[in-house]
Amino acid sequence: MRHLARLLVICVTVLRYGLDELALSSFRQRWVRLLVRVMTVGRQLDAPRGVRLRLALERLGPIFVKFGQVLSTRRDLLPADLADELAKLQDDVPPFPAEQARVLVEQAFGRPIDAVFARFDAEPVASASIAQVHFAQLKDGREVAVKVLRPGMLAVIDDDLSLMRTLARWVERASADGKRLKPREVVAEFDNYLHDELDLVREAANAAQLRRNMQDLNLILVPEMVWEFCTQGVIVMERMNGLPISQVQRLRDAGVDIPKLARDGVTIFFTQVFRDGFFHADMHPGNIQVSVAPESFGRYIALDFGIVGTLTEFDKDYLAQNFIAFFQRDYKRVAELHVESGWVPPTTRVDELEGAIRAVCEPHFDRPLKDISLGQVLLRLFQTSRRFNVEIQPQLVLLQKTLLNVEGLGRQLDPELDLWNTAKPFLEQWMNQQIGWAGFVEGLKKEAPRYVQLLPELPRLIHQALQPRAAVEQRLLEALLIEQRRTRRMLYGIVCVLAGGALGVLASQLWLHWR
Incomplete structure (x- = not known):
């Protein structure tokens, strides 16, 4: 019932602020325009649509305000009047007393x-x-x-x-x-x-x-x-x-x-x-x-x-390889990474996935940020992922949201910014640090405490490794024979206890019978 009540509040708010008209205004079908007219009869919607949208999101609560904050950075996806008004949600929500x-x-x-x-x-x-x-x-x-x-x-x-x-x-x-x-x-x-x-x-x-x-x-x-x-x-x-x-x-x-x-x-x-x-x-x-x-x-x-996001070492490595493959236009490697990670079914044809990714990304290279939209690229990639049954990764949802925010900031600051070429040197340097000599040395530093614990045992381990195979097998055989003799003695004792118990029960029954 709480869910139904909340849905009712949402619907009433949508109608009160005319958001139904806003959502359906982009449709050109005659029946849709007629529906908009019917639904807006008798309402006084004097405020601009951006103001109405902002007020509705504020009234609906924090989750809807968060959604509006994300939208406000996407001026490539929204008309200017809506983006300007939603920007007020970032730090201009009505205060409490x-x-x-x-x-x-x-x-x-x-x-x-x-x-x-x-x-x-x-x-x-x-x-x-x-x-x-x-x-x-x-x-x-x-x-x-x-x-x-x-x-x-x-x-x-x-x-x-x-x-x-x-x-x-x-x-x-x-x-x-x-x-x-x-x-x-x-x-x-x-x-x-x-x-x-x-x-x-x-x-x-x-x-x-x-x-x-x-x-x-x-x-x-x-x-x-x-x-x-x-x-x-x-x-x-x-x-x-x-x-x-x-x-x-x-x-x-x-x-x-x-x-x-x-x-x-x-x-x-x-x-x-x-x-x-x-x-x-x-x-x-x-x-x-x-x-x-x-x-x-x-x-x-x-x-x-x-709100902060965290990534595992596997996530970081996988994403970095994907980004570098994108920057190098190695779409086959991108497709292979999707298969290797299990994001697409193992039966997926790599060449088909490669061609689909190329069709989405190739038109957007070597162009400044003002001429491309990462939002549109992600939308096309989402449509492609649907075709190939790509599984959404929940742990990366925040990263995708943040990447859109970063692009939105970059678009406001410098529309000429080349996002790809700015990021590529950093990612290449990071990958070299991960898999090159620097990464090897860093790995040794991380594992050093474990090596210190193993050092005292090293002579014994080396001695065991250098022992002749026959001697090792002889010791194993002797240990096995000792264990077998111990097991036989234990079983013999158990049988004696059980036999003694059975004889005791029989004797007591006979005594009771002859008594």
Whole structure:
């Protein structure tokens, strides 16, 4: 019943804000246009369509706001008016009252807010779907940002996720593509990420890990957490000062090298994915700023670490080989990798899959970002994967989302950016480090503790290996004979015990009989 009630709320919201008209407006069939007219009779839809879409997503809750944030970076897929309005979802969601934020902070720390902060700004500087941020000053003078979780988020998200799980089961049963798409596994991954985002201590830990990983790159800044003031509902971190990355003209006026900034963004992304296997997975413009301070001028500033992605060594190796094969236009190798990984049935003809991938990717090489759309490429690849029964990999859904965000950022910063040629040298260097001499030396370093444990046993192991085969076999035979004699003695004892027990029972029966 909760699912039906939620579906009803969604339908009412869609009708109230005229999203049905928005969704059907691209259809040219006469009956569709007639249906739109009938459904919009009597409604006052004075607000622009972008405003109505944003308000509807805000009303429907955090999951829908997240969806709108992803869409907002895809200006190649959306009209400009919709993209501009959805961009407000990144850091301009209506805040909850400042007094309520103060109460939540005091409950989290168990003391009055004035006992923790010398100053706490009532007006939030950013308000998103999950939390909002206030600037403050600690008693020791440090300038900090205080992130406060929105109240009641868990119940709303759990209801929507429960509905999504039900819909996923329906899709799996009713759709011919259900098994291949793995909708329940995808929803389960989404469930994990959203619940992780609701635990701000986990977000603080993610930030600390990312800060350590990025220290030697000198391209990105990550705020330091104030751990004594980090709880599940409130966290306090170093205050960062920068310009929003979406304000390109302000960055240009400040002297930031915009083309370099775009290239640095690609380098940061591929470093996090392939070197560390730990990447910021919510890289929409609202979470990215650019430093204009003299000591860190032109560096990225990363914010909001509630959603991070992780990759196993197998995932990293497989993806890197795929990317390099793409860059080298070795479509046969791409097809072979899909078969080797089990993503397509083993009966798939490699030459047919190779031809299909070539038809999708070849038209998009040697062209600047303004002339291609990675979103369109992924859509064509999805259609191809359906034909060849490619299984969706749930652990890579976040990576695909982040890659789209990165492309969206690059498109805003530098439409002339060549995404492929920017990433290719990095990936080739990474593969050389993995399978070349550098990778061999690094592997030895990782295995060194195990070698140290084996060294004391090495002389005995060598001695055993050098023993004549006959001597080894003789010792094994002697050990086998000893074991056989021990087994025979044990069986003999068991038989004696059983025989004695049987004779005892017989004697007692005879005694009772003659008595």
